Amino acid sequence: MREKLEQIKAEALRQIEASDALEKLNEVRVNYLGKKGELTAVLKGMKDVAAEERPKVGQLVNETRAEIEKVLDESIRKMEQRVRDAKLKTEVIDVTLPAKKNSVGHRHPSTIALEEVERIFIGMGYEVVEGPEVERDYYNFEALNIPADHPAKDEQDTFYITGDILLRTQTSSTQVHEMEKGKLPIRMIAPGRVFRSDEVDATHSPSFHQIEGLVIDRNITFADLKGTLAEFARELFGKETKVKFRPHHFPFTEPSAEMDVTCFKCGGKGCRFCKGEGWIEILGCGMVHPHVLEMSGIDPEKYSGFAFGVGLERIALLKYEIDDMRLLYENDIRFLKQF
Ligand code: DAH
Numbered sequence: 001m002r003e004k005l006e007q008i009k010a011e012a013l014r015q016i017e018a019s020d021a022l023e024k025l026n027e028v029r030v031n032y033l034g035k036k037g038e039l040t041a042v043l044k045g046m047k048d049v050a051a052e053e054r055p056k057v058g059q060l061v062n063e064t065r066a067e068i069e070k071v072l073d074e075s076i077r078k079m080e081q082r083v084r085d086a087k088l089k090t091e092v093i094d095v096t097l098p099a100k101k102n103s104v105g106h107r108h109p110s111t112i113a114l115e116e117v118e119r120i121f122i123g124m125g126y127e128v129v130e131g132p133e134v135e136r137d138y139y140n141f142e143a144l145n146i147p148a149d150h151p152a153k154d155e156q157d158t159f160y161i162t163g164d165i166l167l168r169t170q171t172s173s174t175q176v177h178e179m180e181k182g183k184l185p186i187r188m189i190a191p192g193r194v195f196r197s198d199e200v201d202a203t204h205s206p207s208f209h210q211i212e213g214l215v216i217d218r219n220i221t222f223a224d225l226k227g228t229l230a231e232f233a234r235e236l237f238g239k240e241t242k243v244k245f246r247p248h249h250f251p252f253t254e255p256s257a258e259m260d261v262t263c264f265k266c267g268g269k270g271c272r273f274c275k276g277e278g279w280i281e282i283l284g285c286g287m288v289h290p291h292v293l294e295m296s297g298i299d300p301e302k303y304s305g306f307a308f309g310v311g312l313e314r315i316a317l318l319k320y321e322i323d324d325m326r327l328l329y330e331n332d333i334r335f336l337k338q339f
Helices: 002-018 023-032 036-047 049-088 107-123 173-180 222-237 290-295 312-319
Strands: 135-136 165-167 187-194 208-216 243-248 253-264 279-288 304-311
Touching: 002 023, 002 036, 002 049, 023 036, 023 049, 036 049, 049 107, 107 187, 107 208, 107 222, 107 312, 135 187, 165 253, 173 187, 173 208, 173 290, 208 222, 208 279, 208 312, 222 243, 222 253, 222 279, 222 304, 222 312, 253 304, 304 312
Parallel strands: none
Antiparallel strands: 135 165, 187 208, 208 304, 243 253, 253 279, 279 304
8 A cells, every 4th residue: 555655646746747837737636636536546445454554544645645735836836936937027018118198189270269259259149050061052142142243253263063053152151041040130150161263372272261240130230340340359369459440342241341450469550460551451241231131031121230251261370370371271280289
């Protein structure tokens, strides 16, 4: 019996020695110490051993088990250490590397300018609406007092989809949509994209943005227009800003005007920024033409209104002192970062 146990132990130790992975060591444990293992089998054979020999044999089995267990545990501990070392070597973390930066973007300067304009008019009780970029000739021209043979159609040449359907040349078309809804009074601004068949240069683009404004109610006068737009200019360019209205012509307003603001760089004295003028032109405006009201189903005897149109890019260029409109479209990060 003693010999048998020595044999089992020697074989177990040999196998432990030869194991090169944790799974192998576990196999050894199962094969020698487990319920169906070799040592258990020896214990089961005790019934064949003489009664007075049994305690001795039992002790021997236990000693053998303890020895194998001790070597096994030690080997497992070493093996685990080896696995950990290997892992540490392959998964090196270089703590001196710079951290990954989360770069947070921000709004485009045109968007900043638009939201500023929206904020000002919402503050005065205006609603922000939108109209379609693809329009019928009627909404873009006809209903705005620009009939088929009107010269204004040459100035605003655009992209035609069919003879009657086109890309809008001005957000003024939204005036017609709002008036046709038949809900009065109206106090709205309508920002959006417009299109013209223009070559790209520092001040032109075939696609740019306008913000339209329209107010219609009883007893609206040119004084309301002036007060509103003067307040708008002060909010946008600073409270020292003064405005000046120059007579102009737009087919859909009568009278019509262009509004200039005092140069916010020199305060009106004249500088390089305003080309020595002291004034900068910023928008077109006027009292809505009675015929325009009538065409959209509003009685010009009862109602009157004013309208205005601002170029969004122009506002952004002025506000941020950018001298080339193309910079707003190129989306060069180095440029956009500055705002
Ligand atoms: N739609 C005009 C343009 O594109 C701008 C404009 C002028 C709009 C006068 C208006 C206005 O509402 O009253 O040149």
